Amino acid sequence: MESTRKRLIRLLDQKEGYISGQELSEQLAISRTAVWKHMNELKNDGYEIEAVQKKGYKIVSSPDKISGNTLQWGLDTKWLGHELHHYDQVESTQDVIHQMAKQGKPHGTVVIADEQVKGKGRMARNWYSPKGKGIWMSILLRPDLPPVQAPQLTLLAATVLAKMVAERSGLEPKIKWPNDLLINHKKVSGILTEMQAEQDTIQYIVLGMGMNVNQSREEIPEELHHKATSLRVEAGEEWDIQTTIQHILHLLEQSYEEFLKFGFDRVKKEWEHYGYRIGEDVTISTMKRTWEAVLVGIEPDGALLARDKEGKEEKLYSAEIHWGKGGYHA
Known part of the structure; x- marks a missing residue:
């Protein structure tokens, strides 16, 4: 369920001009005092809020900082x-x-x-x-x-x-x-x-x-x-x-x-x-052997699929893969 603060921000964002405290109170199903408290919390966050009697509230500017x-x-x-x-x-x-x-x-x-x-x-x-x-x-x-x-x-x-x-x-x-x-x-x-x-x-x-x-x-x-x-x-x-x-x-x-x-x-x-290096020739090393292969893609269980020179495909869960002069451990 959407929070009161989220709904308040959405209402202020949708309104081009002023929105009255009464309208906010009715839309959010909270008291006018609660609306005022939420507005003060926004001010503490760095929002510049203009409040005009008989008109309501309007956001003038937003803070640079993240909150x-x-x-x-x-x-x-x-x-x-x-x-x-x-x-x-x-x-x-x-x-x-x-x-x-x-x-x-x-x-x-x-x-x-x-x-x-x-x-x-x-x-x-x-x-x-x-x-x-x-x-x-x-x-x-x-x-x-x-x-x-x-x-x-x-x-x-x-x-x-x-x-x-x-x-x-x-x-x-x-x-x-x-x-x-x-x-x-x-x-x-x-x-x-x-x-x-x-x-x-x-x-x-x-x-x-x-x-x-x-x-x-x-x-x-x-x-x-x-x-x-x-x-x-x-x-x-x-x-x-x-x-x-x-x-x-x-x-x-x-x-x-x-x-x-x-x-x-x-x-x-x-x-x-x-995918990085998908379709390219690489060298694969595991604890058992090292071989040349092409990276084919991924499997539904997250494994990497490779195909060797003979066309045999193998699923990899842990391997060291090299290309050029470098490599990475996956």
Whole structure:
């Protein structure tokens, strides 16, 4: 259900001129005093609000800083992010939303932080999350799906980030299996999916996204220069983090609903469209052997599909894949 704050923001956003306190009170089914309190909270967030007797309220300007209110202002989702929590600093947005999930927070709850001091990626790797320079976000989902389908949501999220970058810029993003977003062969974003489940039921999924947005090259740690980048570095200009987050949430809700309605096939085709090195010759190494192959695509369970020189296809869940003089561990 849409929160009172979300409905208030929507009503103010729809009205070109003033909207009376009485009208807001009636539309929101709250007292005039409650309307006044909500307006003061918006002012504390940095909104400039003009209040004129016998006319009502009007938003004159919005703050530059990100907050829960500014993120919901203009967010055109039906359910995703209607409960949205913003923090200046957390250890990890994943940890915060895990606690919220256990407290019964609803499907679609979003946690966003300006900074993470203990951000984490896959395989317990650290994720560098500087203040105000990127998107550090975790999303709570409660899908009615069997646990075996959970990896499909990671792949779906990767296509959402790729589509967002493509739609907002002239950049050509690629998805490195299974969950890293690359631009010009360097990592700009990663996805971490964590699940709480029973044998055949998903209790909840936490979908974490970290994206380097406005770091300059100098602000990226020197030891990461050869493999990490930011949207600003690649596009040559700063990005508006607030509208970028809103774009991601809009696309994610849309893609998630299409996935539930039409199945994984659309996600698979889109992932393979953005897939890094798909259709190319690579060298694959596992604990047992090393061989030459072509990356074919992905399987519904999230595995990477490769075809060797004899035409035999193999599903990979963990392998080291090389091309040229470099490589990566997946």
